[in-house]
Amino acid sequence: MHGRSVLVRGGIAVASAAVAMTMAAPAALADDGAARGRVIGDAGTEGFSVNFEGGKHFVTKLFGLKLSDGSKLKMYCVQVEVGMRTDQDMIERPWNKYPDAASPFNKNNEKINWVLHHGYPVVSVKSLEGALGKKDVKLTDGLSVEEAVTATQAAVWHFSDGKDLDRKKPLPYEGAEESADVLAAYDYLTGKDNVGIGEQPKPTLDIGPAKGEGAPGTRIGPYSVATNGDITDLTSKLPEGVKITDADGKALKAADIKDGTKVYVDVPKDAKDGNGSFSLKVSGHLDTGRLFVGENYAKVPAQSLIVAESEKTSVTANATANWKQGAPATTPAVPTTPGGAESGGGNDLANTGASAALPLTIGGVLLGAGVLMVLLVRRRRSEA
Template identity: 65%
Template sequence: MHGRSGLVKGGIAVLAAAAAVLVAAPAANADDGAAQGKVIKGASTTGFSVDFGERQQPVATLFGLKLSDGSMLKMYCVEIDTDLSYTQTMVERPWDKYPNPKSPFTKNNTKLNWVLHEGYPAHDVKTLQSTVAKGGVTFHDGLSEEEAITATQAAVWHFSDDKNLLRDKPLPYEDADTTADVLAVYDYLTGSANTGIGQQPKPTLNITPAKADGTAGTRIGPFTVTSTGSITDLAAQLPEGAKLTDANGEELKTGDVKDGSKLYVDIPKDAKAGNGEFSLKATGHLDTGRLFVGQDYDKHPAQSLIVAQSEKAQVSANAAVSWTVVAPTTPAPSTPAGNNSGQAPLANTGVDASLPIGIGAALVLGGGAMLLLVRRRRSA
């Protein structure tokens, strides 16, 4: 039989007086794009009290952290000597931003991350039991959820705070069978099989460039999409007739867009000058092992938490586009000088039209002169 998990003394329970003075800092102070949320009362699952000696008997707990997008993460704590806060906003931080750089967390974080990936709830109870049993361990009435939580959280504290369970009585309020089951999983998670896992990349989504311009009647772009998640939504605010296309002018739908896709905004010829935008949303896993630290930690330290189970998280990005209209140029009609009749001018053949008239005139004048000379000679 399992022992009495309800008899809890000490541990990481939040003191009401301490919690009352913790005020969540404005979300605007968080790093841009960093995931954030709050620990939710009633969303936690407790295991058993463990004993590290020196009157330190914290209760192993799997907490629920609700992100601002509504998704819920399962978390273990990594600061055993700091009180948990239900009021302070918890903000995602890289491992090298852990509040105490001298903490064992800094040198052991890859080992700790292995515990999270191989412990509970990353693996369900049956899978974890089967894995540990391969080492020759026999469980008593099977591995329970409370035992799995207790062993995994104790192993996390082993690496994050350099804590070691008392071997003779590691669970001060539980029976021998429960204790043996917890120790078996704890020893597996902290033993030679633990080779460490590095920090994993978080979900990302970017559109470059963030803004582009062009003219009506053309495709503006390309806009390049980069993401570590799956595109789940494509939306655009564009004038009638405008559309998002690929390089060949084929209109794109949500399922067509992925990491590396190149998008164009096709603006119709008759569009007026204007601007618009389009946006993408992607869903990815906020991976096991991600660290969350109190947003107002410097003033009011709150127990740091680390993701124990991968959950989907949503990221978004948008891009803007603007275009102008090129006015058509119409040449003004020209009229040859002296032609006011409205009739089409004669074709220019390259010969001066006045030349025949001049020759004719010369011939007339010349002929008159010759006639006058003949008459004079006859009269003579």
């Protein structure tokens, strides 16, 4: 993360970020619709400086990135020897668009994602202590935030840049206790438990069709739900007696609705002509593990960043229903009965159990018998 300027502390040179302080306002979106934002120069949580094998020293920090929509992300860096910049936008890119084709990031990105999902701040300091305790790892006096940040960032660099902590003195300016704790958390995050986590999709939600029509006494629908997340909220604006149900008339809650669920608007038979709507919401994060690359990287390389934690984001989808006496359904409306069960076929003829084809069959038999009688009479007359 820090290869441009040199910070001198205690007589030892420590590589640090070259941070350009020109703070222009973030643009809206990249041309391809990708998220974009700017590093917040004076924000973030600092960890300790670390020693790597070979003698290089680097400063660890959990950075802040402000997106153009105002939301804020917490970021670690994944290019330890490229300088960070605050004077250009960072653009979200898929893992396979990492700007250095020769970097270990390309083969280790799932390992990095595992570190992020099991390290700080996704996992709290207390929870990380608990995970280490289950592995019988002894800490000197628990973990501090600084130790957790340091261990997580160092573990990311292990996979993204092939950097290994100097095990004899991992922290150049801290004591033996801090060094031991950081090394313990680092070993856990880079060890055999790390089986990798693939790139996660953004939360998506769709309701189709967006509009439905029918008549009172029917369940208007189905509205098909398509999502890759968990539905966290179902709200409706419907007259009294009209409700959101499944195909059998059972009322639905948010927890009942998943990807592929068919939703209906159940309208009582005595309902007046009217309309209503319902909304679904799926919540998630701009997922931990998302990669952000400098917009002008080809001309002015900027340290690439990866999301360590994000504010929650949500996606909402809406659908409407209209009902009117005698109106044809624009979606396949399901007729209802007072008990909520579906009726037989949607026609107005009473069904008593006899086949509707039976009268035609009897008529055909009688007609055939009449023709036969005429032929017999004619034959007898000719014989006479």
